Amino acid sequence: VAACPSSSSGLGLSTMSRRCRAFLRRSLPCSACAALALVLAGCAPQGEPVEGCVVSGVCPASPRGVAKSGFTSNTGWSDGSSCCDICEGVKPVNCFNPATCGSKTGDGDWDYAVLDQIWLPQLCGAFDQGHDPTLTHAPGARCRADARTRGGLSIHGLWPNYVGGYPTCCRPQTVSPHMLPAPLQILAEQAWVDPTWRDGDGCAFCSMWAHEHMKHGTCMADDMAEYFNVTLSLVARVHERSQKVESLLEAAVDQPISTAAIEEVYLPFSVQVVCDPRDPLATETVGVFLELRTCWNRAPGFSRQRPDAGLLSQTPCAISLPPSCPGLVRVRQSAQASSALTL
DSSP states (O other): OTTSOTTSOOOOGGGSOHHHHHHHHTSOSSHHHHHHHHHHTTOOOOSOTTTTOOOTTSSOSSSOSBOTTSOBTTOSBSSSSSBOOTTTTOOSEEESOHHHHTTOOSSSOOOEEEEEEEEHHHHHHHHHHTOOTTSOSOTTOOOOTTSSOSSSEEEEEEEEEBTTEEEOSOSOOOOOGGGSOHHHHHHHHHHSOOTTSOTTOGGGGGTHHHHHHHHTGGGTOSSHHHHHHHHHHHHHHTHHHHHHHHHHHHHTTTSOEEHHHHHHTTTTSOOEEEEOTTSTTOOSSEEEEEEEEEEEEEOTTOOSSOOOGGGEEEEOOOTTSOOOOOSEEEOOOOSSSOOSOOO
C-alpha cells in the first residue's frame, strides 16, 4: 500500500455505482492502476458525493464533547461537504510526565506510535450495552446487519504517542471525502471497518475515519491519504499474526483462553491486550477481549512531510502502558464469520 501514489485518482468513493465499487475491489491494490481500470470500465462519478448525509441536530455548536458513555456529539457532517470539527478547543499536547514530554509542541515530535486493532463483535456488543469504546460514534449507534463485516479484528486507529503523554488534534483541518482517493477508500473499507454503516455507504466517511485522522492523523502526516497509507501498511505487516489471534479468539467463545497465549503470537515483541471493563461478563479473573495494540518506533527520517511506513519498526510496548486484561479472556460470539482483515 505504501508504494501506491496517494493522489493518483480524484474519483470520489461515494459517487460510484455498486457495479463500479465491485469492479474496483477486484482491481489491482494500487491507486494508479485502479484509477486506470475504472476509466477503462466506464465507471464515472455519479451524483453528489455526500448527498443525504447531513442529519439535523448532529455536530451542534454547543454543547460539544464526549459523554461518559463514549458517544460523541462531534461525529457527523457539518454541512454537505465536510465533517464536524472534533478538535475545536482541544490542546495539542497532553503530558503527564514533564520530565519526558514537558517540552513537546505537537508539531510532529511524537516518540512512538500505537496501532490499535479492535474486535468487532465486542464493539457491537458495547453499542448494545450503551457505550462506545472508540469514542467516535454518535449516540444511538448500533452495528448493522448489512455492514461489510461485524466479525474479526479491524483497525481502530494509529496513534502517535509521547513517553508519558500523547499529541492530539495537532493541526486544524477541514476534513472531507475528496482527501482520500477512491481506490484508497476501497482498501480502507476492507481493513478499517465501521460496522454501524451499510457496506459502501459514503456517509460513513465522517464517522470513525474522520475522527481518527483529525485526532491522530494530523499529528503524523500532512495528508490524510498518507496517514491511511501508513496505517494500512502496518496492518498488512502484522496480518499473519492477526489471523492467528483471530483463530485463538474464535475458540475463546466457548472457553476462556490465557492472555499470555495472545501475547505469545507477537514474540519477541510485547503487545497490549485490552479488555472492556464495562462488559457485564467481565470479572476480576476473566476479561472480555476488546482490542490488541502493537507499538512502533520511528526512524529519524520519518516526518509529517515524509510519513513513510518503511521508517517504522515494531518495538515492545512499554510496560508503562497499563494492560486492562486479567490472566484469562473470553470473547463475544462473532455476528458473522468473515474477518475484516482482507489485505
